[in-house]
Amino acid sequence: PASKRARVESPKPREQWVCPGSMVSKRFVNPIRKLVDTLIIKPNEKKEMIPLSIGDPSVFGNFQPDDVVRKAMVDAVMSTKNDGYAKSTGYPQAREAIARKYTTEHSPLTADDIVIASGCSGALDLAIGAIADEGDNILIPAPGFSLYKTLASAKGILTRSYQCLPEHNWEADLAQMAALIDHRTRAIIVTNPSNPCGSNFTLEHVKAILQVASDYKVPIIADEIYADMVYEGKHTAVASLKSDVPILTCGGLAKRWLVPGWRCGWVCINDRNDVFKGEVSTALVNLSQLLLGACTLVQAALPAILNNTPLRFYSETLSKLKIAADMCYEALNKIPGLKPVRAQGAMYLMCEIKIEEFKDIENEQDFVERLIAEQSVFPLPAGVFEAPNYFRIVITVPEEKITEAMSRIAEFCALHHK
C-alpha cells in the first residue's frame, strides 16, 4: 500500500551488494589488537602458562573488591528506583559523591563539574572528543597507554608523543614536550600513576608539567585512573595544585576498587578562570548525550562505594602491590641482560631487555614469543606502549606465580645471554 509521493525517479537497482566496512573502523590504530593478531603465542605444553600481560586485577581472584562494594550493588539492584534512564551526565547523587571525593582547595568541584561515562575509557573519549577535532593534535606520553592513540585516531585527531625517561623515574622530557606544541595542540595527556610504567611523579615534577602547560596555554587531560594507587611516595593529583591550567581529570572504579568490568568512569571538570566554561564544558555535556554512560545500578551504588569502602581495603591492596613490585624488581634485577625499573604505583613494572647482550633475540616481541614458547611465561612486549626493548609485567599476579615466573625468566635469559 505504498502511496505515490515520490517526486524523483528511483535509481536503477544495483547489480551487486557493496558493503565495505566503514573507513573509520579501519583507520584507527589499536596497537594492542595488532600485537595480539601478530604475536605467536605457543606455550610450552609441559609448563603451565603464567600470563603477566593482562591489566585486570580480577583475573586471579587474589584481588577482590571489598564487601561494602558488593553490598552497595545488591542494595542498588533490590531498590526499585534505579532501573530507569539517568540524565546523560549521570545520577546527581553519584556526581555529587565524585565531586566530594575529588574536591581540593585549588580544584573545588560540585556535581555540575562531573560527567559520568562508560569506564575511564568512556571518560577519556569524552574528554578528547570535547577538546579536539580532526586535524588537531594532542600530546601523549611514551611509554603510554595505547588507548589514547586509538581513541584519537578514530576521530582523526593526531597524537604526538613526549618521552618519559626511565633513568629519571619515568619523568617527562619537558623540553621535548614543549617543542611538540603548536597552534593546533589542544591538550597534553598526563598519566600519573602510569600504565605501563608503574611510575608516580613527585610533587615537583607535577608542578613542572603544569608550568609547561601554563606557559604554552595548553589544557591538561589528567588520566588518574590509578589515583592514590601508590605504594612508594604520595600521589599528587594534577588538579590539586595551584595553577591557571584548566584540567579535565579522568577517573573511574576500575582499578582502585578492582571492578574493571563494571564500566563506570568520570570526567572531573577542573576549570580555571572560566577557560572551559560555555565551550569545553558544554561540549562534554553534548557528547554525553550520544550514548548515555554507565549502568544506573553502578551509579546508584557509587556514593556508598566511594564513602564506605574501609581504609583497610585500600591499604591492604597497596601492601600486596608493594610486595609484588619488590619481588619482581629484585628478581629481575639479578638477571643478566635485564634492567627493571622500580615501580611505585599502579599495577605494572617495566623491564628493559638489553638486546645486544643476547645471542639470538631480535627485539622485545621476539623475546616474549620465545619466552612463551620455552617457559610459558607471557609479559607484554612494550612496543605497544611505544617502549621498544621493554616488556611490561602486571604485578597483581599471586606471589607463588610471580616466584615461578621470575625463575623461569631467569632460566630463559641464562640460556640466551651471550
Place this chain on the structure above:
Amino acid sequence: PASKRARVESPKPREQWVCPGSMVSKRFVNPIRKLVDTLIIKPNEKKEMIPLSIGDPSVFGNFQPDDVVRKAMVDAVMSTKNDGYAKSTGYPQAREAIARKYTTEHSPLTADDIVIASGCSGALDLAIGAIADEGDNILIPAPGFSLYKTLASAKGILTRSYQCLPEHNWEADLAQMAALIDHRTRAIIVTNPSNPCGSNFTLEHVKAILQVASDYKVPIIADEIYADMVYEGKHTAVASLKSDVPILTCGGLAKRWLVPGWRCGWVCINDRNDVFKGEVSTALVNLSQLLLGACTLVQAALPAILNNTPLRFYSETLSKLKIAADMCYEALNKIPGLKPVRAQGAMYLMCEIKIEEFKDIENEQDFVERLIAEQSVFPLPAGVFEAPNYFRIVITVPEEKITEAMSRIAEFCALHHK
C-alpha cells in the same frame, strides 16, 4: 630533570587560552535536546503535572522488571567471577544466550554473530559506524526515533527520511524510499515496532520492505528494541524472513525487560551470502574495542534474564499496554480537533492535531506549551520525530493518570477549538 632530547625549537608561548569546544560536539543534531532547550514548560500550579513525554517505563513504578531479573543481577553481583574485563564483543555466554533467543530458520545465529554494546543506543552507534562513513547516507523513517540522526550527524553521515504513512498504519512509502537511494546509500533503518508511532508492520509490509532492500542491494539496520512488544497482531522480525538482504538487528534489555538504565544492548549480525563477512562484521568488532560495551554484571545476568523471565511477565506487560493504548485512543478519538492513530506495539501513541480546526494554536509545539500552561499535561510535540502537527503520548502511565490527562486534554481542546 628534563633531558635535552628536543630537536625542534619550542614555539612561542601563547598569549591567551584558546579552548573552543570541538566542532563535532557542536555540529551534531539532537532534536530532543533542542526541543527541551526551547520548549516553554510552565505548568499550571493548581494542577499536578502529568508527564506523558518520557519514553521510560520505570518512571511511575507501575512497570517493574520481573523478580527473576533482579535475582539474576544479585547472583551476578555476589558471584566473584564477573568483575573483570569482558572481551570487547561481550561475554561468550551472554552472546550465546542472545544468539539462541533470536535465531530463526532464515537467520541462524551463533555467539560469533552477536556484539554486545552499551544499550541499544550503543548497538545503533556500532551498526551505523560500521556501515557508513562521512558523506555516505542512510535512510531513516519519518516519523522516527531522533537518535538515528543524532548518531549519524556526529559522524558526518547524512540521513534521508522516508515517510511512514498514518493512513496506512504507519507503513513506509516504499516508492519514496526507493527514490531516496543512491550510490552512497549504505543502509535503510527500519524501526518495528516503532517509536514514536506505536505501529507494528504486517508480515506483508516487512516482506515489501525487504524487496526494496533486495532490489537496490542496500542492507537493513533493523531497530527491534521493541521486538515482541506487540499487543495487536504479531511481530515479524525483519531477519526472520527468507531474503538475500544482510541485516544488522539492534536490540536490548531496555524496553521488553523494563530496565533502560542498565545499558545493555546488542547487534545481531544476520549476514546473507557473506556480504558482511570480513568487512562489516570486522568493522563491528573493531569499533567495539573503542569503548567496551555493557557492564559485566548485566552481561553475566543476561542468560538467566533471557531464559528464565516467566511468560506471564511478558503477557502482563502487554495487557497493561493494550488497556492503556485503548483508553488513550478512545478518549482522544472523541475529542474534536484531534485524530489519534491506533497503536499496536511499543509504548507510544501518536495523535494528529488538526491545527486548522483550532482558533489560536499555531503548531504542535504551541499546542503542547499551552496544554502544559493550562492543564499541566505534557505530551511530546512530535516535530522532534519529523511529525509536525502530531504529539506523542507515552502509554506506560498509570491508568488513573491517563484518565485524568485525557479529560484535561478534552477540556483544553474544547476551549481552543473553533
